[in-house]
Amino acid sequence: MSKSVLQLPVIERAEAARQVVRLTLQAPEWARAARAGHFINLLVPGRRDLLWRRPFSVHRADRSRGTIDLLVARMGRGSESLAECAPGDHLDAIGLLGNCFPFDPGLHEIIMVAGGIGIAPFDLLLQDVQGFSCKKSLFYGARSAGDLCRSTLWAESGAEVHLTTEDGSTGSRGLVQDELRRYLGSSANHAGRVIYGCGPTPMLAALREMALALGIKGYVTVENRMACGFGACVGCAVELAEARRDGQKYLLACKDGPVFPIEEILFHD
Amino acid sequence: MSKSVLQLPVIERAEAARQVVRLTLQAPEWARAARAGHFINLLVPGRRDLLWRRPFSVHRADRSRGTIDLLVARMGRGSESLAECAPGDHLDAIGLLGNCFPFDPGLHEIIMVAGGIGIAPFDLLLQDVQGFSCKKSLFYGARSAGDLCRSTLWAESGAEVHLTTEDGSTGSRGLVQDELRRYLGSSANHAGRVIYGCGPTPMLAALREMALALGIKGYVTVENRMACGFGACVGCAVELAEARRDGQKYLLACKDGPVFPIEEILFHD
Amino acid sequence: MTDLRVHIGSLVLDNPVLTASGTFGYGSEFADFFDLDRLGGIVTKTVTLEPRPGNPPPRICETPAGMLNSIGLPNVGVEQFKLEKWPFLSSLHTAVIVNVAGRSSQEFADVVAALEAVKGIAAYELNYSCPNVKEGGLSFSSDARVAAEVTARVRAVTRRPLITKLTPNVTSIGEIGRACADAGADALSAINTLVGMAVDIRTRKPRLSTVTGGLSGPAIRPVALARVYELVRRVSIPVIGIGGIATAEDALEFIIAGAAAVQIGTAGFVHPDAALRVVEGLEDFCRREGLANLAQLRGSLQL
Amino acid sequence: MTDLRVHIGSLVLDNPVLTASGTFGYGSEFADFFDLDRLGGIVTKTVTLEPRPGNPPPRICETPAGMLNSIGLPNVGVEQFKLEKWPFLSSLHTAVIVNVAGRSSQEFADVVAALEAVKGIAAYELNYSCPNVKEGGLSFSSDARVAAEVTARVRAVTRRPLITKLTPNVTSIGEIGRACADAGADALSAINTLVGMAVDIRTRKPRLSTVTGGLSGPAIRPVALARVYELVRRVSIPVIGIGGIATAEDALEFIIAGAAAVQIGTAGFVHPDAALRVVEGLEDFCRREGLANLAQLRGSLQL
Numbered sequence A, B: 001m002s003k004s005v006l007q008l009p010v011i012e013r014a015e016a017a018r019q020v021v022r023l024t025l026q027a028p029e030w031a032r033a034a035r036a037g038h039f040i041n042l043l044v045p046g047r048r049d050l051l052w053r054r055p056f057s058v059h060r061a062d063r064s065r066g067t068i069d070l071l072v073a074r075m076g077r078g079s080e081s082l083a084e085c086a087p088g089d090h091l092d093a094i095g096l097l098g099n100c101f102p103f104d105p106g107l108h109e110i111i112m113v114a115g116g117i118g119i120a121p122f123d124l125l126l127q128d129v130q131g132f133s134c135k136k137s138l139f140y141g142a143r144s145a146g147d148l149c150r151s152t153l154w155a156e157s158g159a160e161v162h163l164t165t166e167d168g169s170t171g172s173r174g175l176v177q178d179e180l181r182r183y184l185g186s187s188a189n190h191a192g193r194v195i196y197g198c199g200p201t202p203m204l205a206a207l208r209e210m211a212l213a214l215g216i217k218g219y220v221t222v223e224n225r226m227a228c229g230f231g232a233c234v235g236c237a238v239e240l241a242e243a244r245r246d247g248q249k250y251l252l253a254c255k256d257g258p259v260f261p262i263e264e265i266l267f268h269d
Numbered sequence C, D: 001m002t003d004l005r006v007h008i009g010s011l012v013l014d015n016p017v018l019t020a021s022g023t024f025g026y027g028s029e030f031a032d033f034f035d036l037d038r039l040g041g042i043v044t045k046t047v048t049l050e051p052r053p054g055n056p057p058p059r060i061c062e063t064p065a066g067m068l069n070s071i072g073l074p075n076v077g078v079e080q081f082k083l084e085k086w087p088f089l090s091s092l093h094t095a096v097i098v099n100v101a102g103r104s105s106q107e108f109a110d111v112v113a114a115l116e117a118v119k120g121i122a123a124y125e126l127n128y129s130c131p132n133v134k135e136g137g138l139s140f141s142s143d144a145r146v147a148a149e150v151t152a153r154v155r156a157v158t159r160r161p162l163i164t165k166l167t168p169n170v171t172s173i174g175e176i177g178r179a180c181a182d183a184g185a186d187a188l189s190a191i192n193t194l195v196g197m198a199v200d201i202r203t204r205k206p207r208l209s210t211v212t213g214g215l216s217g218p219a220i221r222p223v224a225l226a227r228v229y230e231l232v233r234r235v236s237i238p239v240i241g242i243g244g245i246a247t248a249e250d251a252l253e254f255i256i257a258g259a260a261a262v263q264i265g266t267a268g269f270v271h272p273d274a275a276l277r278v279v280e281g282l283e284d285f286c287r288r289e290g291l292a293n294l295a296q297l298r299g300s301l302q303l
């Protein structure tokens, strides 16, 4: 689908968790075309002092209503303002951007691992894989119970959900990667499993180590700073684990990603 | 009165004329202290991309309610946003700034001359001189009838009002300075008269010429670009008609003005 | 309609709006957003003799009304450029200016020589001002003698229009521009980015892997305009204005100050069609003002 | 509480936050807004030997995240300064640094000599970087030999702490800073404004009467930080960071990069208490981070 700049009406706004807002935007074409991993790049209304747009993953797509949902975590100047948008506002958006999680129908189990706002793309992934019979496991960690963005899709899609919180207020106490490590440790056969990860860098690094050690295939999305989101600034470089034969050392998060095979890239802070 | 930075609640908003909004702000101390000519310097909400504040004259003061009024003409980026402020908003303001129109109780007639948004300080002047028996004449010109900001104070203060519009839709057709010229031409004795002017530079230049030619004392307010409004940046220079003996060639619009004796300064575009 | 054509040496541009090197890829990234043929021209990302991987991340950071970058001129090298990038560019009808850099004046000449056989290149732009390349970059741009030497070396290998792109990080851009004009440049372009830096106070790390980088965007526009005006008064060849231009109004400031054309960089990251909007805005302005051609505007600064 | 004291030569500042010359008048303009004694110090508007009227209007214009000025150093001259301005300044307990300029190295020395008998001056800052003064300004600042000569001349007439203020409009600020350090400066301050320009496209006139002027404000902060970092690596005397600092976070970037102190300029026009907020923000930060003194922070950049 060709990229474009659209003015998207905000249809709904809801608090999805402490410091996280869910926005529903009217965007029929993108609702049809979006797959998990795709993102859009938003101009922040009321903050003309911010030069750049701000990128957000498509969280859900309602193809019949022609809407997409975003999860906006309040992280700083732009996201705070976006989280205040209300029905009636319009958002200036570039989309659809990026690639998406690859999915092989022959898989036995897809293991989604989300840290914090890294949950965003996984609703759409559950939508994408609905109708496929593989096991769907979601490992999802947050600081505390109130920080979890719960979703009706978990039950609808029959996903097995493993929650962790750092303070133990819901699910296991600890980090999501530790819960995953325990889960993977309980079986020796990882054939037909794939890990999809989205979350903070230390979590991604831990996933990478596990996946490589156990020989599990994995994909992660990265959240680099982006000036453009469509391959023009070459600013969102991601380091390749091994330089290519032609000397290429980096890929672009916005164009080659944001989803990358976990073994292929290195994580920087 | 010492200068301060205050957060002023917006109490009322009304359309005062085409492209002009009247804002009523809660500011008890300033309502008491304000005299015609004083201004406040406002941070523009929602426009963090604008570095400077924007200066506005005190248009009226309701000392019993503790409010001041501003007239905000939509001229550009900042004034457009300010004109959209609504009750419930707060404005970050520095005040009270500048000097005020001098007034001598022995005067026979005060002649106020306003061009366009230059009407702003004259409501407060009419309030200031209420109770004095001198004749009050207001010459007020605008592009068209819909651009005039009419005021109940005109009648209350017993002012004689001469309206002009460029298109002749109300009052005489033409420029306010031409109307004034006709008025002054009809009498030979100007003793006890004073002219107060506020408006575009060509109008002020015309007033200056008339006042000097007829030997009438006059005061005008200037609207230079201001980075600070309180004498710190030395950017709002106004040229003296004659350099002082110590070599001084300029005064500051924000500190020495905005009201100046008409013969003392030169006007630049 | 106003004749917006502009002459840069023997090259005639349909209008004075170009895209700036390194901010418009090789054109294809923007093809989804608007018809590239509406532009006066495209300046490619810098091409070097050998492929370059570019700098490690983080490469960019946002600053007040601007951004810092330290991309490091990643590119596939001139031979792959011809194979991979040129086919799309050559399919366009707009002027394509290839921006080149080298680590020595010889290497500059080598890159250009390698491009001479490629049909359809409208002009070359020499980038010796990019401040974030460690090998050489800074030295070519900051010394008039060296700057002139590079221009002369390239001049010797091509008859195509030659544009020398200048850095603002010098005491006298006028002197350096003058030397390049004398050495045979057909036009000058200015400015490249200003050296800048930012620190993450939480981690106490520089926000760019290379510590310092190049500042671009609206923040630098007044600096760019002053440098362009200085050049216009010092040389008689056309000067192309670059730096923080986002709207037709911005472009008009440069043209009134004497610029023959302008380039749009950072603005296109935020509004992919920024350059097109500038073209349309210039058309509107000229129509409203009843101008027959751009020459009536160029250098019309009232002193 | 953290010890925020800073040494500039023999001068000890209570905290590293100063106000920048030409943006804080002679202090009294800000006295209504906050207790000036909370500042590390005040740098006065530039004082010259003879009174100066300053430049014709328009003198200022707003730019993206910045402003241009061409004030032209209006001041009452050193003798009147002592009579009119000093009494208020001397009533303060904060350090008062007098900023001076001259049209020749001799004149710089003459102004300082005229101030030597005034009790209570904490230090001098030499302004030879102001780009908008036609007579001299630019030349002192852009040549290392001339820059050093001025510092040396002034050094010869005073034992008070001497700060040389540098312009960023040069190819190598490090070289010039080094020369001034060698010539006896106790500290360097940087940066003064960047040369910039803006045009009113409606009237086609420059927005400043002097055509070009000096760019200040948040827009220039990344440039200032890069220059300060360059100086810190080149000299062993303290460097005072100036340029676009509006918050404690901004100030911390400079201190982490190695600045001994900072100056707040343009920010004070918009928020008169900006400098006080920076002091308070630094106090908060140091408390939260459990720092005993500023030295633990200064130059702590993680490379």
Ligand SMILES: Cc1cc2nc3c(=O)[nH]c(=O)nc-3n(C[C@H](O)[C@H](O)[C@H](O)COP(=O)(O)OP(=O)(O)OC[C@H]3O[C@@H](n4cnc5c(N)ncnc54)[C@H](O)[C@@H]3O)c2cc1C
Residues within 6 Å of the ligand: A039, A052, A053, A054, A055, A056, A057, A058, A070, A071, A072, A073, A074, A075, A076, A077, A078, A079, A080, A117, A120, A121, A222, A223, A224, A225, A226, A227, A258
């Ligand atoms: C492909 C992609 C998808 C994303 N999806 C989501 C999502 O679905 N939901 C969500 O809440 N967040 C998402 N993010 C992160 C989100 O873009 C940032 O939180 C947001 O840009 C921060 O902006 P700010 O103005 O609030 O922060 P600032 O005040 O500018 O800074 C706060 C922090 O955010 C980081 N940041 C700033 N700008 C960017 C940028 N352009 N890209 C990445 N990080 C940045 C800064 O480095 C800083 O650490 C995604 C990021 C990327 C790259």
Ligand SMILES: Cc1cc2nc3c(=O)[nH]c(=O)nc-3n(C[C@H](O)[C@H](O)[C@H](O)COP(=O)(O)OP(=O)(O)OC[C@H]3O[C@@H](n4cnc5c(N)ncnc54)[C@H](O)[C@@H]3O)c2cc1C
Residues within 6 Å of the ligand: B039, B052, B053, B054, B055, B056, B057, B058, B070, B071, B072, B073, B074, B075, B076, B077, B078, B079, B080, B117, B120, B121, B222, B223, B224, B225, B226, B227, B258
């Ligand atoms: C002492 C004083 C009293 C004033 N009183 C009133 C009043 O009562 N009502 C009213 O409507 N307007 C008044 N003005 C004018 C008002 O301040 C400007 O119209 C406003 O600042 C324009 O801001 P903007 O962002 O809308 O314009 P911009 O988009 O920034 O520019 C539009 C025009 O406004 C001019 N302008 C911009 N900033 C300033 C500034 N700080 N000072 C002066 N002119 C500026 C520009 O030169 C330009 O011509 C007064 C100005 C001064 C100096």
Ligand SMILES: Cc1cc2nc3c(=O)[nH]c(=O)nc-3n(C[C@H](O)[C@H](O)[C@H](O)COP(=O)(O)O)c2cc1C
Residues within 6 Å of the ligand: A233, A234, A235, C020, C021, C022, C023, C045, C046, C069, C071, C073, C099, C127, C130, C165, C191, C192, C193, C215, C216, C217, C218, C220, C242, C243, C244, C245, C263, C264, C265, C266, C267
């Ligand atoms: C991300 C980025 C990459 C750039 N890469 C190059 C480059 O490869 N070659 C070059 O000559 N200039 C490069 N530049 C400089 C721009 O061409 C331009 O001179 C500068 O950004 C100022 O213009 P702007 O403010 O409109 O961006 C780059 C600028 C940016 C922001």
Ligand SMILES: Cc1cc2nc3c(=O)[nH]c(=O)nc-3n(C[C@H](O)[C@H](O)[C@H](O)COP(=O)(O)O)c2cc1C
Residues within 6 Å of the ligand: B233, B234, B235, D020, D021, D022, D023, D045, D046, D069, D071, D073, D099, D127, D130, D165, D191, D192, D193, D215, D216, D217, D218, D220, D242, D243, D244, D245, D263, D264, D265, D266, D267
């Ligand atoms: C309006 C204005 C007037 C200035 N006057 C002087 C001056 O008289 N002497 C001087 O050394 N610097 C002067 N400067 C430069 C400032 O001291 C400071 O170096 C510069 O503005 C950068 O800091 P800022 O971005 O915090 O303003 C002036 C700056 C401004 C904005």
Ligand code: FES
Residues within 6 Å of the ligand: A225, A226, A227, A228, A229, A230, A231, A232, A233, A234, A235, A236, A252, A253, A254, A255
């Ligand atoms: S964000 Fe610009 S290339 Fe990826």
Ligand code: FES
Residues within 6 Å of the ligand: B225, B226, B227, B228, B229, B230, B231, B232, B233, B234, B235, B236, B252, B253, B254, B255
């Ligand atoms: S506006 Fe700053 S001194 Fe008048």
